[in-house]
Amino acid sequence: MNQVKATVVATTVLPGSRYRSQGRTISHISLLLLKCPEIAREAKPGQFVTIKCGETLLPRPFSVHWVQGDNIAILFSVWEGGQGTTWLASRKAKDKIDVLGPLGNGFSIMPEAKNLLLIAGGIGIAPLAFLAQKAIENNYRVTLLEGGHSSGQVYPKNLLPPVINTAVATENGSAGKKGRVTDLIPEYINGADQIFSCGPMSMYKDMCRQSGTLLKGKPTQVSLEVVMGCGRGICYGCTVKTKQGLKEVCTDGPVFELNDVLWDELGL
Ligand SMILES: Cc1cc2nc3c(=O)[nH]c(=O)nc-3n(C[C@H](O)[C@H](O)[C@H](O)COP(=O)(O)OP(=O)(O)OC[C@H]3O[C@@H](n4cnc5c(N)ncnc54)[C@H](O)[C@@H]3O)c2cc1C
Ligand code: FES
Numbered sequence: 001m002n003q004v005k006a007t008v009v010a011t012t013v014l015p016g017s018r019y020r021s022q023g024r025t026i027s028h029i030s031l032l033l034l035k036c037p038e039i040a041r042e043a044k045p046g047q048f049v050t051i052k053c054g055e056t057l058l059p060r061p062f063s064v065h066w067v068q069g070d071n072i073a074i075l076f077s078v079w080e081g082g083q084g085t086t087w088l089a090s091r092k093a094k095d096k097i098d099v100l101g102p103l104g105n106g107f108s109i110m111p112e113a114k115n116l117l118l119i120a121g122g123i124g125i126a127p128l129a130f131l132a133q134k135a136i137e138n139n140y141r142v143t144l145l146e147g148g149h150s151s152g153q154v155y156p157k158n159l160l161p162p163v164i165n166t167a168v169a170t171e172n173g174s175a176g177k178k179g180r181v182t183d184l185i186p187e188y189i190n191g192a193d194q195i196f197s198c199g200p201m202s203m204y205k206d207m208c209r210q211s212g213t214l215l216k217g218k219p220t221q222v223s224l225e226v227v228m229g230c231g232r233g234i235c236y237g238c239t240v241k242t243k244q245g246l247k248e249v250c251t252d253g254p255v256f257e258l259n260d261v262l263w264d265e266l267g268l
Pocket of ligand 1: 024048060061062063064074075076077078079081082083084085086123126127224225226227228254
């Protein structure tokens with residue numbers, strides 16, 4: 001784990017329009033490229049960093065989106081009225097920001113797996129793009145299912161490794177299949193050896209309820225995005241109940257086996 005002053009290399013606003021999520025508005029999606037060699041060297045897919053966002057008391061957690069040489073990328077939703085993400089989105093090239101990481105335990109691919117199925121709900125593409133990048137480098141076959149509200153929220157294909165298979169579902173049908181990303185699963189589940197997902201907690205709860213049928217009982221890891229306090233195992237603000245007892249998302253996770261989490265106890 002490193003506490004560094006990272007240099008902003010570039011910021012990009014991804015195409016797409018404002019939309020509502022969890023009762024609030026996301027004004028846009030931003031891609032931030034940060035030079036921080038110490039973190040870039042150590043980061044593994046599914047791990048995250050925390051960033052001190054201006055005057056906010058608590059640092060904000062963000063998944064490592066991909067790594068390129070000395071740089072890491074962060075892909076994030078900018079919430080209207082969200083103090084941290086609004087501050088972060090207004091950084092400019094050459095600004096310095098305080099970053100701590102890499103943190104947590106990321107995804108782990110089973111030795112016998114060859115075909116990986118990645119399921120991204122909305123901004124859940126953030127950690128999965130890094131997993132896809134590493135998996136392709138290590139000769140796994142990768143299929144990515146991606147879901148969003150509309151075509152404006154679909155992640156640009158040119159930013160993904162060219163050899164992965166992709167399929168898209170949008171709730172208004174403006175790109176790909178009309179519906180939710182989980183509606184795509186039946187078409188792709190048979191060829192998958194292991195499943196990795198990042199998306200809203202309600203999606204995981206549904207996936208767990210149907211894991212025998214929809215996921216055919218295949219091993220599935222999910223990345224939990226809970227509201228965090230310290231991000232480093234001190235405040236117990238991120239505790240979840242699992243079959244193995246209480247776990248801290250920031251240090252034991254954020255990646256867990258889908259069937260280990262006691263979803264009904266999370267108050268979703
Ligand atoms: C391990 C982890 C990895 C994450 N990775 C990403 C990522 O790669 N990209 C990304 O866009 N977001 C990610 N998040 C969520 C991100 O941390 C929050 O969106 C951000 O902290 C909001 O800050 P804010 O001050 O702008 O908004 P706030 O005003 O604090 O909140 C805005 C909205 O976000 C919700 N929220 C606040 N904090 C979190 C949180 N920690 N997790 C989930 N929802 C939250 C609030 O309930 C509210 O609806 C991640 C969260 C965790 C725990
Ligand atoms: S956020 Fe403080 S213990 Fe996890």
